[in-house]
Amino acid sequence: MTDVINYPSPEAEQATVIYAIGDIHGQLELLLKMEEQVKSDIEVTKPAHPVVCYLGDYIDRGPHSAGVIEYLQTATHKDGITRVFLKGNHEDRLIDFMADPEPYGASMLKYGGLELIQSYGLFVTEERDYNWHQLKDEFEKAIPASHHAFLRNLRPVFKWRNYLFVHAGLNPENPPEAQQTRDLMWIRDPFLESNKNWGFRVVHGHVIVPEPEFKPNRIDIDTGAFKNGVLSCLVVSENGLRVLQSRM
Template structure:
């Protein structure tokens, strides 16, 4: 696996902390990075529609969507999220995918690792199993070995192949896209896969220069977490009902948010 590579229409420019030069994408490129979806197909569909409108409004450009990982678990429609994005990618949409720790656990479980399945269930895998057609009665009646067999039968090979092809790090211009973060004081080409997918405190608390602006998910915050060296965009969609995208073009940055509460208020 390669290492490096509405509801409410809410659009605003992000204020930048001072202290480091502005990061920028190569000329002619535009990126929309989407935070952890965690099974919220409703919010994903809303956000993709917002992105399409925003991208068209901004004019011609080479546009990519980058999913920052953790498409699955916790929310109710993991299978639907995977299928929606798989089809978008297969139909030629410029969209790239980063491997989250939840995809890692899921793939290990599907490969026959019962301990990985136990961990998956602890971190929201029940909802994923149900989304693939395992009934609540089957789920309650199964031990872990039986549940593993059921899950292997229910998850299409096309989904396994799709998830297995996710990247771990994408570098575009001065921007570094990862799921979890980077180990401070290590160059990009020496970063461990485990850190790219799992690191938390050592990265979040660091003011190190990572060689570029790191755009990441994994660490839930109420709003976009903007620091000198990183931008975190996991706004806890599965629980908060808010899925966030960060738009980038040149040195400009803006955000789009699909917000279920705002949708209810405006209905």
């Protein structure tokens, strides 16, 4: 266990407002609509130092994982907005598959990897047995080097003032400074059922809710981009909390 929660972040030191965007899951159209809303909001409100924080799960399930990553890894260089990218459990599973394909191949395809691989131009189907090492090699060749770099550089958390941004949540059995990185991306019921006061409010995705769910110790903003056609963004500032949404 290491203290990933309090790791220094230069983006957090300067930020005056955070735009936290929930699970995208290959829905490029929803992402682009949300990006326009965020940019318009920044133009109207004129915050000194806005930061856009993406909570992970950029890939799988939806049809345009490759397009989502391509957009995100180039966006900061195009418009100058500071962006922070967190790692979700779907990126974590993909990275595990790339490192050791045999034990992770079947689950990777089952939980959205089929659409991911197809988005890079490879033909795959669940109705066949694969040589997982061969599929991994073919997939690795299909991914641009910039996409590999994007996946390698994803962060586990982003902390700003009294808010912690993370993909899945925290393990209530451990103090904040002793969290397992895997829990931050994968935990579900123990975190959701806990009323623990962390000393900050946790903003997360990972679990789909019909509308952003506000609890005293946490806020869930995964409104099911791939399932419900709604992508949500929580705006966190000194003036309070607001929600932006893009819809299909």
